[in-house]
Amino acid sequence: MPHQSLEYDVDKVRSCDSMDNQDHERTYAIFLSLVKWAVLIGFFLIISMAVGFMIAKSFLAGLLTFITLIILSKTVA
Template sequence: MDHHHGGPVETGAPMDYREHEKTYALFLAGAKWGTMIVVVLLLAMVGGFYAGGGLLGGLLLFIILNAAGFYLLR
């Protein structure tokens, strides 16, 4: 039951760090933009439902906040 291996534990292919960094950067960008869109959607829903803006007011608020978010987070 006791196996002693003399070689290295990890013998797989070498890691492609450039591709890993590109994937991580893409993940971070997706998380940033996705979070911004969800927050803007929730704020637009509050403006439309609770502040009396209605459907058009919420939609207008969504468009304005998205434009501001894209400008500020680029």
């Protein structure tokens, strides 16, 4: 089989090179938002578990702490 040269259409490459930047920015904003909330929820969960274990191993205290932190973060952010 003869060796085929790797030729490509320059117009296709240029059209792919100039992909829609709005899509990239929107995707990046969504990614950052998801990462931010994942970190916050993890942090809030650790704090809630600590509060729940410190106050006579109260599940309710931990749950209320978690819910309060989530509500506060939504009003601040």
